[in-house]
Amino acid sequence: MKISVASIAAWSRESRAVRHGFESKILLSSVKNMAKKIGAKTKTPMMCQDPQVRAHNFNEVALGYREEEAVFEANRCIECKNMPCIAGCPVEIDIPSFVKAIAERRFEDATRILKSRNSLPAICGRVCPQEEQCELKCTLGARFEPVAIGRLERFVADWARAHMAEEIPTKRPSNGKKVAVVGSGPAGLTLAGDLVQLGYQVTIFEALHKAGGVLVYGIPEFRLPKNIVQQEIDYLIKMGVELKTSVVIGKSLTLTELMTELGFDAVFIGTGAGLPSFMKIPGINLIGVYSANEYLTRSNLMKAYRFPEYDTPVIRGRNVAVVGGGNTAMDSIRTALRLGAENAYLVYRRSRAEMPARKEEVEHAEEEGVQFHMLTNPVEILGNEKVRVRSMRVQKMELGDPDESGRRKPIPIPGSEFELNVDTVVMAVGQGANPVLTSTAPDLKTNKWGNIVADPETGATNIPGVFAGGDIVSGGATVILAMGAGRKAARAIDQYLRELNLNATPQPQEAEESTVPN
Amino acid sequence: MHVIVGRKQLAPDVVQTEVEAPLVARKRKAGQFVMIRISEEGERIPLTIADSDPVRGTITLIVQAVGKSTKQLNQLQPGDTLVDVVGPLGKPTHIEPNANVVCIGGGIGAAVVYPILKAYKDSSSHVTSIIGARTKDLLILEQEIRARSEQTIVTTDDGSYGMHGFVTDALKKLMNNGKPIDLVIAIGPVPMMRAVCRVTQEAKIKTIVSLNPIMVDGTGMCGGCRVMVGGKMQFVCVDGPEFEGHEVDFDELTARLKSYVEFEKEAQARYENICGVHCGLES
Ligand SMILES: Cc1cc2nc3c(=O)[nH]c(=O)nc-3n(C[C@H](O)[C@H](O)[C@H](O)COP(=O)(O)OP(=O)(O)OC[C@H]3O[C@@H](n4cnc5c(N)ncnc54)[C@H](O)[C@@H]3O)c2cc1C
Ligand code: SF4
Ligand code: FES
Numbered sequence: 074m075k076i077s078v079a080s081i082a083a084w085s086r087e088s089r090a091v092r093h094g095f096e097s098k099i100l101l102s103s104v105k106n107m108a109k110k111i112g113a114k115t116k117t118p119m120m121c122q123d124p125q126v127r128a129h130n131f132n133e134v135a136l137g138y139r140e141e142e143a144v145f146e147a148n149r150c151i152e153c154k155n156m157p158c159i160a161g162c163p164v165e166i167d168i169p170s171f172v173k174a175i176a177e178r179r180f181e182d183a184t185r186i187l188k189s190r191n192s193l194p195a196i197c198g199r200v201c202p203q204e205e206q207c208e209l210k211c212t213l214g215a216r217f218e219p220v221a222i223g224r225l226e227r228f229v230a231d232w233a234r235a236h237m238a239e240e241i242p243t244k245r246p247s248n249g250k251k252v253a254v255v256g257s258g259p260a261g262l263t264l265a266g267d268l269v270q271l272g273y274q275v276t277i278f279e280a281l282h283k284a285g286g287v288l289v290y291g292i293p294e295f296r297l298p299k300n301i302v303q304q305e306i307d308y309l310i311k312m313g314v315e316l317k318t319s320v321v322i323g324k325s326l327t328l329t330e331l332m333t334e335l336g337f338d339a340v341f342i343g344t345g346a347g348l349p350s351f352m353k354i355p356g357i358n359l360i361g362v363y364s365a366n367e368y369l370t371r372s373n374l375m376k377a378y379r380f381p382e383y384d385t386p387v388i389r390g391r392n393v394a395v396v397g398g399g400n401t402a403m404d405s406i407r408t409a410l411r412l413g414a415e416n417a418y419l420v421y422r423r424s425r426a427e428m429p430a431r432k433e434e435v436e437h438a439e440e441e442g443v444q445f446h447m448l449t450n451p452v453e454i455l456g457n458e459k460v461r462v463r464s465m466r467v468q469k470m471e472l473g474d475p476d477e478s479g480r481r482k483p484i485p486i487p488g489s490e491f492e493l494n495v496d497t498v499v500m501a502v503g504q505g506a507n508p509v510l511t512s513t514a515p516d517l518k519t520n521k522w523g524n525i526v527a528d529p530e531t532g533a534t535n536i537p538g539v540f541a542g543g544d545i546v547s548g549g550a551t552v553i554l555a556m557g558a559g560r561k562a563a564r565a566i567d568q569y570l571r572e573l574n575l576n577a578t579p580q581p582q583e584a585e586e587s588t589v590p591n
Numbered sequence: 592m593h594v595i596v597g598r599k600q601l602a603p604d605v606v607q608t609e610v611e612a613p614l615v616a617r618k619r620k621a622g623q624f625v626m627i628r629i630s631e632e633g634e635r636i637p638l639t640i641a642d643s644d645p646v647r648g649t650i651t652l653i654v655q656a657v658g659k660s661t662k663q664l665n666q667l668q669p670g671d672t673l674v675d676v677v678g679p680l681g682k683p684t685h686i687e688p689n690a691n692v693v694c695i696g697g698g699i700g701a702a703v704v705y706p707i708l709k710a711y712k713d714s715s716s717h718v719t720s721i722i723g724a725r726t727k728d729l730l731i732l733e734q735e736i737r738a739r740s741e742q743t744i745v746t747t748d749d750g751s752y753g754m755h756g757f758v759t760d761a762l763k764k765l766m767n768n769g770k771p772i773d774l775v776i777a778i779g780p781v782p783m784m785r786a787v788c789r790v791t792q793e794a795k796i797k798t799i800v801s802l803n804p805i806m807v808d809g810t811g812m813c814g815g816c817r818v819m820v821g822g823k824m825q826f827v828c829v830d831g832p833e834f835e836g837h838e839v840d841f842d843e844l845t846a847r848l849k850s851y852v853e854f855e856k857e858a859q860a861r862y863e864n865i866c867g868v869h870c871g872l873e874s
Contacts, residue, residue: 280677280808281810282628282635282674282675282677318675319675319676320614320677321678324678324679324680324810325614325615325618325677325678347810347812348811348812349812349813349814351814351817357824358819358824358843358847360847360849363815364814364815366812366813366814367814370807370808370812370813371807375635375807376632380854381857381858381861382632384633384634384659384660384858385634386855386858388850388851459846459849460843460846460847507811507812508811508829509810509811509829
């Protein structure tokens with residue numbers, strides 16, 4: 074059978090829409106390892122729920138590769154010499170090796186390679202901005218589409234969840250040292266996993282009633298199923314991590330109490346960027362104006378989309394505008410659709426090219442029928458006699474010279490104002506640092522935005538034994554960077570406590586190498 | 592899990608519940624609140640901590656059944672549990688020692704003002720209390736408040752007990768006869784707090800109110816509890832709950848409290864329906 078590049082491309086396109094009756098076995102067995110030879114130019118598409126259907130349910134949108142698709146895609150890797158993808162990955166996963174293992178159907182090996190660097194691959198495969206990281210660097214990307222590394226990562230993680238018995242790694246015997254982790258987002262979870270393996274007694278304190286940070290209260294089910302996050306948390310608990318939810322550090326207990334009365338030898342602060350911003354425009358407090366945090370928390374964490382089965386309500390707007398261009402904005406507007414919006418407008422003051430959201434999310438939003446108002450900015454929200462939103466006045470913008478951030482600054486175009494007929498407005502215009510902990514720890518050094526000042530390599534703060542990482546240090550960033558910060562801090566805490574121990578005990582101790590991966 | 596260890600009916604729809612929450616009991620100060628969730632499907636609701644016992648590790652909540660969750664809470668009996676109790680949240684009351692203070696509690700507000708007047712009393716202030724209710728049966732904590740105030744005035748709207756009239760009438764009287772008032776603390780339904788503020792504004796008496804907007808997290812993360820105070824946006828759960836009453840935009844607060852009326856009706860109807868069926872089966 075002769076297969077042309079064109080027919081592969083056509084098949085690929087088709088496979089996006091039809092999952093059933095897919096004759097891939099015959100096709101693929103004959104093209105085994107041919108992806109490379111014939112040089113498929115585009116990524117193997119990943120099956121998704123039909124946009125018309127998924128816009129009305131909360132089930133996961135992207136369905137992931139099947140084995141044949143993953144093997145085919147893995148074969149697109151040309152095993153180039155420089156392997157620039159590795160450097161593009163914030164945790165330096167050995168991408169070529171795991172991709173090769175997939176190509177050779179050694180899925181267990183692929184899992185081990187992946188997990189040796191990334192403890193949450195099922196999550197990262199779904200939410201990392203791969204197009205700015207590994208895939209941006211991929212050699213193939215210079216002429217064609219890069220290898221779909223993110224989709225392969227997700228495939229391996231999901232394959233392992235379905236096929237491999239959970240391995241509880243052997244822990245070091247307890248070393249009698251206690252570490253407190255404040256916040257259970259990706260930074261805190263990664264650090265807890267690393268330290269418990271080294272024999273530390275780790276306790277996570279989480280303010281909310283559920284662990285996971287943004288992964289549970291922010292990112293919706295349709296993008297990251299909550300059972301995946303829960304599985305990771307259960308795994309940590311099986312490893313011996315103690316989890317205390319509904320404890321607010323700074324209120325229920327203070328940082329000082331953790332270090333003194335409760336006897337923790339070190340504390341890691343991974344409290345995230347949980348302070349919503351509101352635009353300073355008239356009408357911002359009308360009923361129907363939400364911060365993205367509130368809108369998403371109601372819907373995700375509190376399951377308002379299942380009201381009245383769950384008690385928490387959320388306004389189900391008919392015409393909804395979300396202001397912003399990041400992942401938070403995409404998650405909000407797509408939630409609005411699923412809550413029944415007839416018109417879902419995304420209002421962003423720059424152009425599509427500047428949108429910080431993951432590319433795939435922007436594409437998915439568009440497919441689902443989100444209407445984009447680019448280069449547009451709200452000036453006022455108008456209310457009716459019941460103090461509820463009735464419309465939003467916006468104005469058109471144009472891009473001027475680059476500002477401090479290097480991005481071109483949006484400038485209002487005079488006389489370009491118009492009204493959007495909306496009943497709900499969600500503000501997804503950035504996050505500040507939540508001050509609940511820092512305001513009760515005056516000795517802890519913060520910068521002018523309230524972020525904790527910490528050494529980027531170790532997470533060490535100005536207080537000995539107190540480390541910090543993730544969004545509370547960097548400002549709103551990404552899951553993988555928060556995980557990276559957790560990992561670095563785990564290594565630093567291990568080193569710090571072993572040095573303390575050496576100084577405290579006169580007898581020479583058996584020097585042990587840290588086994589936290591770099 | 593937090594076990595309910597005590598329950599007392601204070602008025603037809605008002606129940607005092609004592610619940611285990613050792614961390615909160617240890618830390619809490621007057622003016623602070625907790626967020627609770629009754630069950631896995633439950634919403635997070637803010638409740639003022641009326642009292643605490645650090646030794647037993649319990650806190651006292653006094654709750655008026657107004658919506659689905661509060662009705663459900665007030666049905667719970669000793670031995671039942673709440674899935675979450677988190678706190679203490681919000682800023683403690685700022686106590687000015689040696690002041691001449693008038694503490695006003697309207698309706699269920701008496702439960703909120705009670706820990707505050709206790710704290711004032713302990714700081715050797717002169718405390719005059721005014722508690723008001725629509726009618727005699729709805730008055731709560733009268734004995735407790737009398738025991739901790741130099742003077743206590745009780746008002747009822749219908750004249751069934753104490754002074755016939757509103758708490759503002761009692762306040763005006765005090766302002767006319769008594770010695771100069773340093774501070775008024777007014778807690779209760781929004782219209783009452785606003786009425787008190789009108790009275791004290793003319794006389795330029797500093798007035799503190801405790802606000803009760805709709806909350807979600809209670810930790811400053813969502814902004815759902817925002818109110819305008821002196822033209823500035825404040826998050827009640829972290830910047831409050833107490834604010835200078837003369838600065839508060841009560842109109843906006845009143846409107847925002849009605850954000851979910853339709854949902855509340857639906858939830859209540861559903862709850863009563865289920866409960867009705869359930870209770871019917873049992874009897
Ligand atoms: C809606 C949304 C979508 C996003 N989508 C993506 C995406 O697709 N890809 C991506 O890479 N990134 C995404 N991000 C960003 C990413 O989620 C964050 O960068 C990351 O979660 C930060 O992790 P963290 O561990 O620092 O903190 P968080 O995940 O914010 O977790 C912090 C935790 O600490 C708790 N906490 C706070 N204060 C206290 C206290 N005083 N005591 C106890 N606990 C406390 C909080 O309740 C929270 O659970 C998104 C963010 C949002 C909001
Ligand atoms: S850069 Fe691309 S082609 Fe090269 S090894 Fe990595 S995935 Fe393969
Ligand atoms: S309740 Fe969410 S910020 Fe106050």
